[in-house]
Amino acid sequence: MRNIAYFWREAWRSLSRNRLLTLATVSTVCICVLILGVALLLTVNAGNFMKHLESDVxxxxxxxxxxxxxxxxxxxxxxxxxxxxxxxxxxxxxxxxxxxxxxxxxxxxxxxxxxxxxxxxxxxxxxxxxxxxxxxxxxxxxxxxxxxxxGQGVVEKLFQVTRWIRIVSMAVIILLALGAVFLIATTIRLAIYSRRKEIYLMKLIGATDWFIRWPFFIEGFILGTLGALVAVAILALAYNSLISNMQTVFFLPLVAKAEVVNRIYLGLIGVGSLLGIVGTYISVNRFLKV
Amino acid sequence: MLIQFYNVSKIYPNGVKALDDVSLKIDRGEFVFLMGPSGAGKSTLIKMLFREEKPTRGQIFIASRSIVRMKRKEIPALRRSMGIVFQDFKLLENKTVYENVAFAMEVVGAKPNDIKYRVPELLKMVGLKGKEKCFPGELSGGEQQRVGIARALANQPMVLIADEPTGNLDVDTSCEIMELLYDINRRGTTVIMATHARELVRNAHKRVIILEKGKVVGDYPNGEFLA
Structure with missing residues (x-):
C-alpha cells in the first residue's frame, strides 16, 4: 500500500520532469488512436452499409x-x-x-x-x-x-466483395495497432533511457524488478490514456458534426446509435491505455538486465 | 566464511580473460584491499560479488549460498545485504543529499518512519550534518563520496564494497574517506575495497590481495604488505 503511493508519485514526477517527452508521447498515442478510430469508424460504417445492401437481398x-x-x-x-x-x-x-x-x-x-x-x-x-x-x-x-x-450471380459477387472488405479492414486495423505499439515503445524507451543511471542504481541497491517497473507502467498507462482521451474527443467532435451535416446532404446511412458509437469510444480509450502498457513492457525489460 | 571464490574464471564475449582461476576467502569483519594495475580484474571481481557479472567457470559463495546458481528473483535480497560505493559516486543530481540517502531505503520498501529516523543518523555519522538540503553539485568531491557511503550503509549491509572510492579525490580527502571506512569496519561491517593507491594501502596495515592479469599473485595478511 505504501509503495502504491510511491509508484504514482514517481510516475507523476517523471511525467512533469520530462515535459517535452510527455508531450511527444501523448501526441504519438493521440495520432495512432485517431487513425485507429477513423479506421474503426470507417469499418463499422462500411459494415453497416454492407448489411444494408445485404438485407435488401x-x-x-x-x-x-x-x-x-x-x-x-x-x-x-x-x-x-x-x-x-x-x-x-x-x-x-x-x-x-x-x-x-x-x-x-x-x-x-x-x-x-x-x-x-x-x-x-x-x-x-x-x-x-x-x-x-x-x-x-x-x-x-x-x-x-x-x-x-x-439476383442470381450478383448476390454471390456482393457477398464475396463484402467478405474481402471485412478481412482487409481488420488487417489494416491490426497493422495500425502494431505500429502504435512500436511508436510508443520507442518514446517510452527514450523516457527510460534518460533515467538509466537511476535504474542501474536501483538495481544495485537491491530494488526488485517490479518495484522499478511499476512507475513506468503507471507512466505508460497515463500517457496512453491521456493520448486516447484527446483522440476520442477530436474524433467525437468530428464525427458528430459529420452526422449532423453530411447526413442531410448526402443521405449517408451513418451509424449514429449512441450505444454503438460510445462503445467504440470506450474501446479506443481502452486501446490507448493498453498500448501505453504494452509499449512500456517492451521497453522497460531491456534496462533491467543488470 | 563470508565470501568464498573457488577457481573462478571470467572470459568476456569479446575474448578478454578478466579473471583466471581465482580462489580466495574473506571472513566476516575483515578489511580487504584489492590491488593491481588497471585491467587486472579488480572491477570484474567486485562486480561478481553483487552478481552484476557471472563467472564463466568456478563457484562463488556468499554467506554459504552459491550466487552462481542463484535465481534472478533472489538477486535483490543478495544486493540488499551489501552496500556499494562507486568511484564516480553515482549520486542522483536532481535529488538532495537527504533524498539520495533516503532513495536507497525507499527502493527496498523501507517504512517512511524508519527512513526519517535513519537518514539523519547516517548523515551525522559520515560528517554531513547540516548539508541535508544541498544538491550533489553544490558539494566537494569528498563530501559527495560521503553521501555515497551514507547511501551504501542505509540498509545496514553485511559487506561494504568500494570500487576505487578515492579514485577521483585528492590525497587529503582520500585519507579522510579512508578514516571513515576504517570506522565503519570497526563497527563490524566487512569492507572490500579495490584501489591502486599504494600509499593508502601501505599505511593501512590491513589485508591486501594483489591481482595481476586476472590472477591472484599475492595475499598479505594484516600489516605484512610493505611494498
Missing part, C-alpha cells in the same frame, strides 16, 4: 397460376417452416399489379393488356442474407413454385 418465389387459394396458403406455411427463413410476405397478383402500375406510372395497365399477367408471389427474407442462394435452391423444389428469383 430477398428471394421472390413465383407461384403457379393454376393453384387454388388454399394450395397457395399451404405453400406459405411450408415456406415459413424452412429453417433459416426470417420473413415470408405474400403478395397477391392484384397487389403485384398495383405495384407495377405505380412503378410504371400507368393507371390502366390491366385495360391495356386485357388481363392481369402476374402470378401470386412470396417475398422471402432470410435471417442470414448469406444463406440466400442455398435457401433459394431449397424453395425452388417446393411443388407449386415454378420460378425463384434473387
Amino acid at each position: 430477398e428471394i421472390v418465389a413465383f407461384v403457379d397460376k393454376s393453384l387454388t387459394p388454399s394450395q397457395v396458403k399451404a405453400i406459405g406455411k411450408e415456406l415459413t417452416a424452412i429453417p433459416g427463413i426470417d420473413k415470408v410476405k405474400f403478395v397477391s397478383r392484384e397487389e403485384g399489379l398495383k405495384k407495377l402500375q405505380q412503378k410504371m406510372g400507368m393507371e390502366k395497365l390491366e385495360e391495356t393488356i386485357g388481363e392481369n399477367p402476374l402470378p401470386d408471389t412470396y417475398e422471402i427474407k432470410a435471417s442470414d442474407p448469406r444463406e440466400v442462394p442455398h435457401l433459394a435452391r431449397k424453395i425452388e423444389k417446393i411443388e407449386g413454385i415454378y420460378k425463384v428469383k434473387y
Whole structure:
C-alpha cells in the first residue's frame, strides 16, 4: 500500500520532469488512436452499409397460376417452416399489379393488356442474407413454385466483395495497432533511457524488478490514456458534426446509435491505455538486465 | 566464511580473460584491499560479488549460498545485504543529499518512519550534518563520496564494497574517506575495497590481495604488505 503511493508519485514526477517527452508521447498515442478510430469508424460504417445492401437481398418465389387459394396458403406455411427463413410476405397478383402500375406510372395497365399477367408471389427474407442462394435452391423444389428469383450471380459477387472488405479492414486495423505499439515503445524507451543511471542504481541497491517497473507502467498507462482521451474527443467532435451535416446532404446511412458509437469510444480509450502498457513492457525489460 | 571464490574464471564475449582461476576467502569483519594495475580484474571481481557479472567457470559463495546458481528473483535480497560505493559516486543530481540517502531505503520498501529516523543518523555519522538540503553539485568531491557511503550503509549491509572510492579525490580527502571506512569496519561491517593507491594501502596495515592479469599473485595478511 505504501509503495502504491510511491509508484504514482514517481510516475507523476517523471511525467512533469520530462515535459517535452510527455508531450511527444501523448501526441504519438493521440495520432495512432485517431487513425485507429477513423479506421474503426470507417469499418463499422462500411459494415453497416454492407448489411444494408445485404438485407435488401430477398428471394421472390413465383407461384403457379393454376393453384387454388388454399394450395397457395399451404405453400406459405411450408415456406415459413424452412429453417433459416426470417420473413415470408405474400403478395397477391392484384397487389403485384398495383405495384407495377405505380412503378410504371400507368393507371390502366390491366385495360391495356386485357388481363392481369402476374402470378401470386412470396417475398422471402432470410435471417442470414448469406444463406440466400442455398435457401433459394431449397424453395425452388417446393411443388407449386415454378420460378425463384434473387439476383442470381450478383448476390454471390456482393457477398464475396463484402467478405474481402471485412478481412482487409481488420488487417489494416491490426497493422495500425502494431505500429502504435512500436511508436510508443520507442518514446517510452527514450523516457527510460534518460533515467538509466537511476535504474542501474536501483538495481544495485537491491530494488526488485517490479518495484522499478511499476512507475513506468503507471507512466505508460497515463500517457496512453491521456493520448486516447484527446483522440476520442477530436474524433467525437468530428464525427458528430459529420452526422449532423453530411447526413442531410448526402443521405449517408451513418451509424449514429449512441450505444454503438460510445462503445467504440470506450474501446479506443481502452486501446490507448493498453498500448501505453504494452509499449512500456517492451521497453522497460531491456534496462533491467543488470 | 563470508565470501568464498573457488577457481573462478571470467572470459568476456569479446575474448578478454578478466579473471583466471581465482580462489580466495574473506571472513566476516575483515578489511580487504584489492590491488593491481588497471585491467587486472579488480572491477570484474567486485562486480561478481553483487552478481552484476557471472563467472564463466568456478563457484562463488556468499554467506554459504552459491550466487552462481542463484535465481534472478533472489538477486535483490543478495544486493540488499551489501552496500556499494562507486568511484564516480553515482549520486542522483536532481535529488538532495537527504533524498539520495533516503532513495536507497525507499527502493527496498523501507517504512517512511524508519527512513526519517535513519537518514539523519547516517548523515551525522559520515560528517554531513547540516548539508541535508544541498544538491550533489553544490558539494566537494569528498563530501559527495560521503553521501555515497551514507547511501551504501542505509540498509545496514553485511559487506561494504568500494570500487576505487578515492579514485577521483585528492590525497587529503582520500585519507579522510579512508578514516571513515576504517570506522565503519570497526563497527563490524566487512569492507572490500579495490584501489591502486599504494600509499593508502601501505599505511593501512590491513589485508591486501594483489591481482595481476586476472590472477591472484599475492595475499598479505594484516600489516605484512610493505611494498
